[in-house]
Amino acid sequence: MMNDLLHSQPGWYNAAVFFVMGAVLLLVVLGFVTYAILAERKVLGFIQLRPGPNRVGGKLGLLQTVADVFKLLIKEDTIPKLADKPLFILAPVLAFSPAFMVLAVMPFTEHVQFADLGVGLLYYVGISGISTIGILIGGWASNNKYSLLGGMRAAAQMISYEIPLVISVVGVILFAGSLNLTDIVEGQKNVAYIFLSPIGFFVFLIASIAELNRTPFDLPEAESELVAGYHVEYSGFRFAFFMLSEYVYLFAMASLTTVLFLGGWNPIPFLEFIPGAVWFALKFSIVVFFMIWIRGTLPRLRADQLMEFAWKVLLPLALLNIFLSAAVKELFLK
Amino acid sequence: MSSMLLTLLIFSPLLSVLILLFVPSDDEKTLKMTGVLGALLPLIAAVTAFTAFDTAESGVQLEEVYQWITYEVFQANGELNYSIQYHIGADGLSMILILLTAFIAFLASIASFSIKEKLKSFYILFFILELGMLGVFSAQNLFLFFVFFELTLVPMFFLIGRYGYLNREKAAWSFLIYNGIGSAILLIAFVALFMKSGSMAFDQLKAVFALPEADLKEMYLTENFRMGILIAILAAFAVKLPVVPLHTWMLRVHAEAHPAIVMIHSGILLKIGAYGMIRFGLGIFPEEFKSLAGVIAVLGVVNLLYGAFLALSQSDMKKVLAYSSVSHMGIVLIGLAALNEYGIQGAVFQTVSHGLISALLFFLVGVLYNRRGSSQLHDFGGLASQMPVAAGLLLAGGLASLGLPGMSGFISEFMAFLGLFEVMPVTAAVGTIGLILTAVYVLRAVLGVTFGRVKREGTVYGADMTAAERFPAFMLLAAIIIIGCYPALLSGLLGATLESIKLGLGG
Amino acid sequence: MELYHFYQNNYLIVAVFLLLGILLPAAALTLGKILRPYKPVKEKYTTYESGIEPFQQSWVQFNVRYYLFALLFVIFDVETVFLYPWAVAYEELGIFALIEMGIFVVLLTLGLLYAWKKKVLKWN
Amino acid sequence: MDTDALLSYNWAIMAPEFTILGVATLLSVLDLFMGKNTSRRPLLWMALAGVAVAMAFVFAELDTDVTSILHDTYRLDFFSKAFKILLLLGGFLVLLLAADYRKKELQEYRGEFYYLFLTALLGAMIMASSADMITLFVGLELLSLSSYILAGIRKKSGKSNESAFKYVVSGGIATAITLFGMSYIFGLTGQTNLFDVVETLQEPVLLEHSFLLVFAFFMTFIGLSFKIAAAPFHMWAPDVYEGAPIPVTAFLSVVSKTAGFIILLRFILLTFIAAAGIDRDPLLVQVQPYVIVLAAATMILGNLGALRQRNIKRLFAYSSVAQAGYILVPFVSNSTQVFELIWFYLLAYIVMNIGAFACLQTLTRDAGSNDVSIFRGLFSRSPWLASAMTIFLLSLAGIPATAGFAGKFGIFMGALGPEPGHYVLAGIMMLMTLVSYVYYFNIIGLMFFRSGGTGGRRISIAPSIGAVLVFCAIATIGLGIMPNIALDFFFGQFDVNEFFMNTGHNH
C-alpha cells in the first residue's frame, strides 16, 4: 500500500496518510524515549550495584518516566525577565524538530521506511546540524552566564565532532556507491561495513557519542561545573523538550549506526528465518546498550582534551579511513 | 656615412649628456667647457649637413627611413598594417630652422655661464632639450614629430622651474599645462589622421590628400574631418606660437625663466608653432587652409596690435620683450594668411629673424639683470655712459626689432605685409598700425634704458660686458645684420621648398 | 511521471515530519499551559546564578577560540561537499580519481597541519 | 573521464602552474617546520626561483601549438602564454620588492606572505589559461582570497585589517554579482565551457531571451570590473592600497589588475563575441556606449580623486584607477587590436608602476611617512632615485620616449580607429591625462624644485630595490623607444582565430 501511495499523484490525501503514519512513528519514538530513560537508569543502577527506579509501576519502576513526564507537564513554567523571550521559546522547538525530522529517512526494515531519499545520508547530516543552532540559541537567549557557556561549549563540541563524523562515513558511501540509506543496507547483504571499515566505525561511534552530548563528552551539561549547561533556565515542558530531543537523537543515531555499519535489517548468515525487523531491533538495542554502558563506565573528559581529541585524533583517522576504504574496495571488492 | 648625417646631428647632444654624467657636479670649469663644446658639436654637424644640402632641389634631402613600429590589425576586410617609420630628413625650411637651433643653442650654452648652482643637471636637461628641438625640425612623420615635440616639454619644464627668478615654478606649471593641452589636441589629431589615412609620413599624407574627393570619402576622410583636423592642428600650434587668447603662459615663462632658457624658448621653441602651421597646415591641408586664411589674418593682426599695445604699457623689460614676441608672432600669422610667395617667405623670415633678435634682446636683459638685480625700466637709465657696449648692443637689437632696414626684421615684416596687401588690403592696412606701435614701444624702452635719465642717483651698473657675454651678443647681431643685408642667404635655401608649397596651393 | 511523483511524495513526507516536529511541542506546551500553575513571584524570574544575586549582563564577548573553531568547521565541513559526490561516483571514476582525491585530501591535511602548528587547535 | 583519457593529456603544458603550486606548497610546509626565529630569507629565494622557473617553462612552451586538456577547462594558447609572462614578470618584481620590506610586522608573517603571494599568482595564471566558467571562477577566487589575506597581513595594524575587511566585503559583493551574471549565462546555454557557450548562444531560440543575455553581460562586466578597480567598484582601492604593506599594494595594483583584464578579455570577449543583444544587433556593439561611460567615469574619478591626495599611497591608488580607465578604452575598438593594446599597456604599466612603488617603498621606509612631502628635495639627496622616479612618473603621465606613451598611443589608435571614431572618449582620455600631469608633475616638482625633506640625509637603496629600479627604468625607456620589441613578439605569435576557435583538443 505504501508503495502505491508513494507513486501516486501527491495531494491532500497522501499528506493525511503520511501524517497519520508519522504520528504513529512519533508515538513509537516517545515510547522508546520513555523506556530508554528508564533503561538507562536501570542499567546505571545495575552497574553501580543499586536497584534504580523501583517504586512507580511495580518493582521494575515501569511507570517512573511516565510519572516524571506528568510532573514536568504540571510544573510552573518560568521565563527569566532578562531573557530574549521569542528566542527562548523558539530554542526547544528548534532543537527537537530536526531530531524527529531525521527519522523520516531511516529504513527500519525492508518495508518500514518513510521517505526514500536519494540523498538520505546527506539529509541526515544536514538536518541534524540544525539542532546545534537550537542549543546555541537556548543558551544565549537565557541570558545566564552558565547557560551561555554551556551553549557555546555544546556548539563548539558538536561542530568539532561533526567533521570526523561526516568524513568517517565516506568509506561507507564508497562501498555502497550511494547516499541512499536503503541502498547502503542492501550493500551489506554479504558483509557488514563494520568489517570493511573498522576505523570508520570506531570514529563514527565516538563522534556520535560526542554529538549526542553523552558521557564522556557531556561537558555542555556538566552539572558540577555549569549547574546544568545551556538549559539551566528552562523548566517544565520546555526543559522536557531538550531532554526529549537528546533521547530522540539517541534513537536516530543508534538507528543510523545500525544502518550504516551493522547491516540494518540484514540477518546474520544461517539465521535468515528471523524477520528483518527483529534483526534491526537487536542491533539497535546493542548500540543503545553500548552507549549507556559507556556512560556508566567512563569519566568525563576535560574541555581541552575533548576538543583536541576531535581535531588531532579523530579527524586524521577519518581522513586516513577514506584511503583505507578505497584500498579495501580496490583489493577485495573489484 | 653621409646618409647618417641627420641622425648624428640630432643625437649628438646625447654624447654630451653621457660625458656630463661622469663629470663631478662641483667641477664648474669642466662642466662649462663640456657644455660649450657639447653645444658646438651639433652646430658643426648642422653646418656639415648644410654643406651636404642641395639648395636647388625642392624635395626632402638627407633622408633616412627605417621601419620602426608596426601595429597589425585584423579587421573584417583582412589584415591591415599600421606602420610607423623612423623617418627623418630636411627640406629648405627644416634646414634653416636646424641651423637656427644649433646656432642659438650654442650661444645659449655660453649665456648660461651665469648659472651658479646645479649646473650639471642644467646642461643635461639642456642637451635633451636640444635633441628634441633638432628632432622636431627634421622629423618627417607625425609620430616622430610628436615624440620630439613632447621631448622638449619635459626638460623645458625643469629648466624653467629650476633655474630662473622668483615665480619660476608657477611659470613652469603654466608652461606645462598650456603646452600639454596643445600637444593633447595634436596627438588626437595625429592619431585620427593616422588611423584614417593609414600613414604618418608627410609625403604620403600629402599624396593621400591630393586624391580626388570621391576616394577620400571612401576612406572616411570627409571634408568635415579634414577641416576638423586642420583646426585642431592649428589650435595646438596656436598655443605654442602663441596666438592671443592663449598667450599668458608665455609671458610668465619669459618673465621668470633664466635668460639662457628664454633665449632658447623665444628663439626656437616658439618657432615650432610657426613651423607646425606651415608644415601641417599648409603642407597637408592647403585647400582647407585657404578657406581659413581670413580668420588667420585677423588673428595675426589682433596678435600684432594686442602685443604692441600692451608692450607699450609695461614697466618690466622682460614683459616688454615678451609682449613684443606676441606682437611679432602676429606677423608670422599675417604672412601665412597671405598664402602667396611673399607672404610665406615673410613668415619664414620672421620666424628666423625674430629668433635671432629676441635671443639677443633677452640675453642682454639677462646681462643687465645680473648687474642690477632687476629688469624694471625705472631702475635703469643712462646705461650708455657706464656700459657702452651693452647699451650699443641693446640699441642695435631694438632697432632690429622695430624693423630697421638693413637688419633682418625689416625684410620679414616687409615681405609679410607685401603678401597680405596683395590679397587682403584692409586687414593689412589695419596691421600696419602695429608696426608704428612697435617703433614706439621699442624706442621708449630702449632709449629709456640707454640714454634716459638715471632714475636714482648713484646707480652703479658695474663693469661692462665680459668677453663671455660679448661673444654671443655679437654673434647674434652679426647674424641679424648678415641676413638683413643679404636675404638671399635664406631665400636661396627656402626657394625650392616654397615652390613645392605653392604647388600644393594650386599656384 | 511516476518517478517524479515518488520524488515529490518523499519530500511531502519530510514536510509532514517537520510539521509533526513543530506540532508536538506546540501541542504539549499548550496542554501544559492549561494544566500548570501560574504564581508569579519576582524572584522566580531572576536569572539563576547559583543562589547569589545576579550581576552584570551575561551577554558578554565570547572567547575568540570559539570563532576559530567555527572557521575551521566551516572550511572542513564544506570540503566534504567534494568528498561525498566523489565517493558516490568512485565506481565509475577509477583509480585516477583516487589519486586526485589523494591530492585534495593531502591539501586538506596540510591545512589541518597548518592550524595545528599555529596552535589554533589548542583549547586555551 | 577515465584513466586512459587522463593519462593521455599533455600534462607538461601545465608545468608553470605545477611549478608555482609545488613551490607554494613546499614553502608552506617549510615555513611550518622552520624555527620561530629562523630567517625566512631562504623562502624568498625559493619563491623567486619558482617564479623564474615557471617563467622559463612559459617561454619553453612558446612553440607549443594550441593545446587544451581536461575537457577544455585548461587551455594553452598564445593569449595565455603572453599574459602569463606579464603575470610572472610582475610577480617576480614584486617579490624582489618584498625582499627589502623590513617592517617588523611583515617580518613576523613573512612565510605566509610568500606562499599566499604564490597562490594568488597561481590563481591569476589559471585564469589566463582556462576556458571554462568554473575554472575561471576558481582561479579568480584563488587570487581574490589570497589577496584579501595579503592585504591584511600586518595583522597587528588596525589600518591593514580595516583595508583587508573593506577588500573582502567589496570583493565578496563583486564576486556575487559576477556569479549571478554567470548563472544566467549558464541558464541560457546549459554550458560552462566558454566555447560551448558561444556555440549555443547562436541558437535562434535564444534570441527571444536576449534581454537576459544583456542582463548577464552587465552583471558579469560590472562584477569583473571590481578586480581592475573600475568605476562602480573603485572605492576599495584607495583604502586597501593605503592600509596594505607596499609590496602587497604593488601586487594589487599590478598583478591583480592584470589578472582582472585577463578575465575580462577571456570571459567577456569570448562569451559575447557572437551573442545577439536586444533587437538582434550584436551585443558587444549594443553595449558599447555603456562601456564607454564606464571607461570615462573610471578615468575621471581616478584622476580627479588623485588630485586632492596628500597621502602618496592613496594617490597611487587613484592613479591606478585612472590607468584602469585608460586600459578599458580598447574594449570599444571593435577590432583585434584590443588584445595587443591591452597586453602592451599592461606590460608598460607593470614596469613603470612597480618601479614607482620601489621608489615609494624606499622613501616611505626612510621617512616613516606616507605624505607626499617625502619627495621634497629628493633630487639633491639622491639624484639617481629621483631620476628613476621621474622616468616612471613621466611614463605614467604618458610622455614620449617612455613605455607609457607607446601604450597610450596605441590606445588612442584603438579609440580613433573604428568608424566613426570615439572622439569624445579620446578627448576625455586626453583631458584626464592632462589632469594627471598635475599630480605626477607635482611630485616631480617636489623632487626637483624644493629642498629639504628629511634633514637632507642621503637615502640608501637596498640591492634588491636597486635591481628592480634599474630593470624597470631600462624597460620603461626601452619599451618607449623600441615598442616594436614587445609588439613584434606579440604579433609574431598571436593569432586571433586561435583565441576564438575551439581548436587543439588532443583526444
Added chain:
Amino acid sequence: MSSVPLSMYLMLALILFCIGLFGALTKKNAVIVLISIELMLNAVNINLVAFSKYSLHPGLSGQIFTLFTIAVAAAEAAVGLAILIALYRNRPTVSVDEMDTMKH
C-alpha cells in the same frame, strides 16, 4: 501539486540577491554584511541548480558549479571572519561606520 515553474525559482533567487545586496550595502554590523554576501551567493546557487534542471539546456554542470560556489563562499566567509576578528582585536568594534580611519 504540479511542478514549480522555472521563473519562480529565478524570482526567488533575484529577491534573495537583492536582499543580500541591500544588506551588504546598508547594514552597519560587519557580521551582517558578511551574512548578506552569503545570501547573494546562495541566490546564485538557487539559480544554478534551477537552471541545471529546468532550463532550455539542462545540464549537470550547473550543480557542479554550485559545489564550487559553496566551497568558495565558505572560504570567503572564513577569510572575512578571520579578518574581522583580527580587526576586532585591534579596535573592538564591528560597526562598519567606525571603520573610517582612512579618509582622504
